[in-house]
Amino acid sequence: MKKIKIKVNGKFKSVKSDNKLSDLIKDLKIPVNKVAIELNKEIVNKTKLNKITLKNNDIIEVVHFIGGG
Amino acid sequence: MKKDQLKIANKKFNSRLIVGTGKYKSMSECAKAIKLSGAEIVTVAVRRVNITDKKKPLLMDYINPKKITYLPNTAGCFNSEEALRTLRLAREIGGWELVKLEVLGDKKNLFPDMIETLKTTEVLVKEGFKVMVYCNDDPLMAKRLENSGASAIMPLAAPIGSGLGILNDINLRIIRSQTKLPLIVDAGLGQASDAAVAMELGCDGVLVNTAIAKAKKPYDMAVAFKNAVIAGRLSFNSGRIQKTLMGSPSSPRKGII
Numbered sequence: 001m002k003k004i005k006i007k008v009n010g011k012f013k014s015v016k017s018d019n020k021l022s023d024l025i026k027d028l029k030i031p032v033n034k035v036a037i038e039l040n041k042e043i044v045n046k047t048k049l050n051k052i053t054l055k056n057n058d059i060i061e062v063v064h065f066i067g068g069g
Numbered sequence: 070m071k072k073d074q075l076k077i078a079n080k081k082f083n084s085r086l087i088v089g090t091g092k093y094k095s096m097s098e099c100a101k102a103i104k105l106s107g108a109e110i111v112t113v114a115v116r117r118v119n120i121t122d123k124k125k126p127l128l129m130d131y132i133n134p135k136k137i138t139y140l141p142n143t144a145g146c147f148n149s150e151e152a153l154r155t156l157r158l159a160r161e162i163g164g165w166e167l168v169k170l171e172v173l174g175d176k177k178n179l180f181p182d183m184i185e186t187l188k189t190t191e192v193l194v195k196e197g198f199k200v201m202v203y204c205n206d207d208p209l210m211a212k213r214l215e216n217s218g219a220s221a222i223m224p225l226a227a228p229i230g231s232g233l234g235i236l237n238d239i240n241l242r243i244i245r246s247q248t249k250l251p252l253i254v255d256a257g258l259g260q261a262s263d264a265a266v267a268m269e270l271g272c273d274g275v276l277v278n279t280a281i282a283k284a285k286k287p288y289d290m291a292v293a294f295k296n297a298v299i300a301g302r303l304s305f306n307s308g309r310i311q312k313t314l315m316g317s318p319s320s321p322r323k324g325i326i
Contacts, residue, residue, distance in 0.1 A: 061158075
């Protein structure tokens with residue numbers, strides 16, 4: 001299977017070219033209900049992660065809440 | 070005694086103390102201090118998930134957002150674009166509409182950039198956010214924020230984390246006299262008495278992080294702030310006496326031997 005290169009939270013990652021966004025989130029063991037996900041600066045609807053196929057050079061940001069003032 | 074609740078964007082809170090969740094030694098210390106403070110609202114920051122260390126503890130595992138209202142902030146944002154991106158993401162995490170906007174203008178003094186802040190407030194209000202706005206203590210800017218649809222005005226007492234206390238009570242009084250919006254002193258408090266003073270000036274609440282988190286005994290300081298806010302509010306509601314130049318004896322003169 002062909003591999004593509006994506007960037008997740010600033011780090012390069014190589015994934016299979018047929019991977020969905022949901023596969024990536026699952027692979028990273030990220031609890032979906034506690035995060036927000038951005039794909040190429042667009043917020044992704046968390047109920048549609050399995051409908052989005054990753055592409056080469058995609059930039060993904062996964063954020064959550066941490067301590068802050 | 071009549072219930073004296075803090076009302077922000079149609080939500081009611083019994084505690085008038087809002088606390089930040091940053092700068093604690095650990096998540097468990099943070100959670101315990103919050104419990105002791107009695108706070109029902111806590112500020113939280115939006116940051117990248119650590120994808121390399123998956124065992125890192127999550128804030129939500131320590132502070133239950135179903136029991137404590139999370140107030141996502143835009144700490145670290147220096148322009149409107151960054152702040153909007155951060156709060157749109159915060160809302161996406163799970164429906165947070167009540168947010169704290171803070172757009173900083175200077176990395177050293179951490180004063181807010183009020184032009185960017187005002188601009189961002191307008192956009193957020195249009196998008197349905199309930200915006201509590203960190204601002205400087207300028208009554209004119211506070212008015213503009215109010216006119217743009219802010220849900221709460223949150224002027225600084227002093228620079229963030231400085232612990233200097235309330236430096237300009239005159240401005241806070243002017244802002245108090247001109248607005249019916251919740252007025253919350255945010256940033257710069259150093260000790261519990263500062264919170265009492267803020268409440269005695271007529272503020273609706275205070276927001277404290279560093280003064281509790283970095284105290285030698287954070288748990289005791291959390292309790293001190295809790296009590297100071299309650300005492301200050303009661304004092305304000307009780308109607309203080311007039312100040313006079315000369316003394317007035319507390320014991321009657323009649324019957325002196």
